[in-house]
Amino acid sequence: MENTKKSVRKKKSNFEKYNRFGYYFLIPFFVGFLLFTLYPMIYSIAISFTSMNGWQSFADATNVGLQNFITLLTSTPLFMKALGNSVMLWIFTFIPQVLLALILAAWWTNRKLNLKGSGFFKTVFYLPNMIMAASIAALFGGIFGYPTGLANLLLQNLHLINHPFNFFQSVWGTRGIVIFIQFWMWYGQTSIVYIAGITSIDEGLFEAARIDGASDGQIFRRITLPLLRPIVLYTFVTSFIGGLQVFDIPFIMTQGGPQNGVYTLSIFIYNQAFAYRNYGLASAASVLLLIISAVVSILMFRGFRERVNIGGEG
């Protein structure tokens, strides 16, 4: 075509002229960020360098430099335990969750299977996420009660145990319950995210593959998963950050017990801030939380990020 050169030049100039809108459109985000995230965050970080506690105001607090951080990392076993708990609980929750969510998403978007009633099922699976944590904690507290909770009655009837088991006095019993609840509250949401991701993949790719005789499994492994990578990465990162912040369920059910078995990082920070009112320590703990989140997230990104880029190509 004779006009190629011209149109290319035109495209180029169009491109440049409108690029500044990139900046414009990002302004609301940055304004919101400065006001609602950055300033409070800086304030929190500032507090972490003081020994602000109890009724003191920020102005009255004494500067202690890195002392809070040192205390947390070297002489606060509870902090290390809380950190370990949070990570451990997350690993046990997330892996089954991702697997189940992927399977569900795969089934639902499979044209061949053509599952009926997907709307109904999706709503139902998402329900646990919509209920307030307090109700769920109360429910499970009742089910696993000792000695006459539903679970104990069932297990005894099935002759799996002879005496009722005190779930909430057992560290791994309570952990198991918390893990299950977290998994069950979030698998629906994760699968919805994956479904949204899969439906955005060009249908044509699937058609072509099927015509070439690929099986469902192959399609899933070779086409769906790779294209879904950025979305899976998204759920990984957000789940990890969320996992570090798990608070409601363990707190309401057992306040972190027994023996601080489900004492998560968030419970630690919450207690420091609101029960013991050690604002300096609480802020320091949340700064440490921030650093850990950042480091792990960066590592995850590195691991995933070969093919994802922004604009330009692909």
Place this chain on the structure above:
Amino acid sequence: MEPKSMSKQLRARRTLIYIFFGILTLLSLIPFIYMLVNSTRSLVQITSGVSLLPGSSLAHNLQILKGYGMNMWQGMGNSAFISIMSTAISVYFSALSAYALTAYDFKGKKIIYGFIIALIMIPGQVSMIGFYKFMIQLNLLDNYIPLILPVICAPASIFFLCEYMSTVYNKDYADSARLDGASELKIFHRIMLPMMKPGLATMGIFGFIFSWNNFMMPLILITNQKLYTLPMQIQVLTANGGGGHVVEWGAVYVGVSIAIAPTILAYLLLSRFIIGGGNAGGVKG
């Protein structure tokens, strides 16, 4: 390929899947049913054991709810206002920001993108303490602004929508619209947003439910009972302590059941956009 055995295989697979779904459904529905059933049981019944059989105290519990002097309709209205506003704002501005990062090329874009992703890693707690002390300073207590506006900055949404958009966006649409003289903002509104419906709907659902059930921050910031959201009103019902005043769990469960209805509604409304794949493939051919 033998069609007959294929469809038999298919049917068998489907049946197994349906059974599996059935189990999951039961699992997911049980707490919900438990909640509804407890709305009909009296406090004593509830604290005496778990049961899935309905009781006869629904009217009694509703009475208690009314007796607390809380206007549930007002609470629901407040919740609806806050949640709808915050969801709309969150989704819109996240989409706008994601669009900026996908459709345009400018200096520092990669850095800004990396920065936004870094923001995802910031746990809510880090700014929580500072945030509410800040709001107290700004005298924004008893005000909905601190509950709605902060969602303008929602890095996780932006990230998701960026990735989503990268599979959906095609510059040709935008360029042809530009040739027609459309402004950038119009292009965004008329062309991009509709193309992103499943992604937007997904973020919308999450945002709505999060905002609806979120009562920690509102509880700290709001004292005027007329401004209470529904979950907050229910929280008030769990007031107990010395002096023997017990928590009326029956009334709480009625409240919780009522509170959950709008979230389900929002979910049903928005999920339509997800199920339809629509023009997710962008420009073809």
Place this chain on the structure above:
Amino acid sequence: MNLAKNWKKLCLGSVALLATVTLVACGSNTSSSKKSAGNADLNKKQTITLWSFTTMQPQIDELKKEKPNLTIKQVVVPYANFQTKLDSVLGTDKAPDMVALDAGFVEKYVQSGKLTNLGDYGVASAAKGNYQYTLDMGKDSKGKQVAVSYQAAPGAYYYNTNVFQKYLGIAPNDVASAQKALSSWDAIKKTGETIKEKSGGQAYLFSSLEEIYNPVIGARKDGWVIDNKLKIDSSMTDSLDLMKEAVSEGWCQNTIPQTPDWYGGISSNKIGAYAMPSWGLFYWLKNYAKDTAGAWRVTEGPVSYSWGGTWLAGVQGSKNADAASALAVYMGTNKEFQTWDVKTQNDFGSVKAINKEQGKDAKVSLIGGQNPYPVWSKVADTINGKNQTQYDQSIQSIWINDVVNPYATGKVTKSKALDTFKSDVKSAYPNIEVK
């Protein structure tokens, strides 16, 4: 109403006299009392905001009758969030005038320096007839009375005569023998073992460990922190072994307190006794006794302790601090109000004489017609109100989670449990010396 007015006049009169005599020495104190005279008059038309963790509507309605010009706006903040919200507004202009404080955290606010000195509002003389322990709990470290209770809550054991008769051979109305069986921790241990033996392990003396640790904690000689040093009262460590035996030898069922299984034991005829505060009778026992109603009796047990109760205080610097302070004193000491409260609200009031008067001929059918007031009064008179600190709520929770439960169920050794306890208290309160 007239009585209160007269009391006030008397107080103000003597203060005025004092002021004229010792003008130089006592300057600011007395002038503030004079200033408050006008605003503290509850008969003036004014509004007070009250923050409470549970609805006090009945009390407010009654006060409307007694002080018609007074408008009380109550804000109910859920117990779980009450302290957080209050902490964020205390000292600002959003603070309420008056606060209701639960026994669990009253000490924290008493020691905060943010409550008004009720001494300026005549509490010293008005509260002469109140239980000493409630007054002690409302005094700050300088001896100023900053909070006054309007409901006391002595603890006691409520025992099931069906169980006691069947396994201990104690006749239903022989409360004296039951008291003997529960008169000391040693006696309790023997009683528990007997019940276990005679019932073949089917019945228990206690449902949960709370039946032991609540009385022990409440009856301590020393509080958790003395002179800024952590102190573990010897009765606490002694009780640990008792609780361990209770579980291992099977005379405590070890349920989680205030859960369905704990409540369920009330009607099962399998649990011998429950530790409950006075208000437990009218709420827990009443609601869950079912067929066992009438079979219960109450007795003091081995030690005196309290569990619950509500204190009232005025907030310094709030808009209507004066009226709020006067109201706090009023509700905690006024004869008319207290009488109404005890009569109609099933509260154990804070004024000794009124409880005695109201409880003279009380017969509660739930406990087979027994009159609980003599028991409650006896306990309330001997409760140690000086073993409270502002750290109590947290430290107690850490004690139970780190030491009581794991040690009693044999999951950790005593030294390990105490080490964990000390390090967790240290991380909670870095300013306390922990050895």
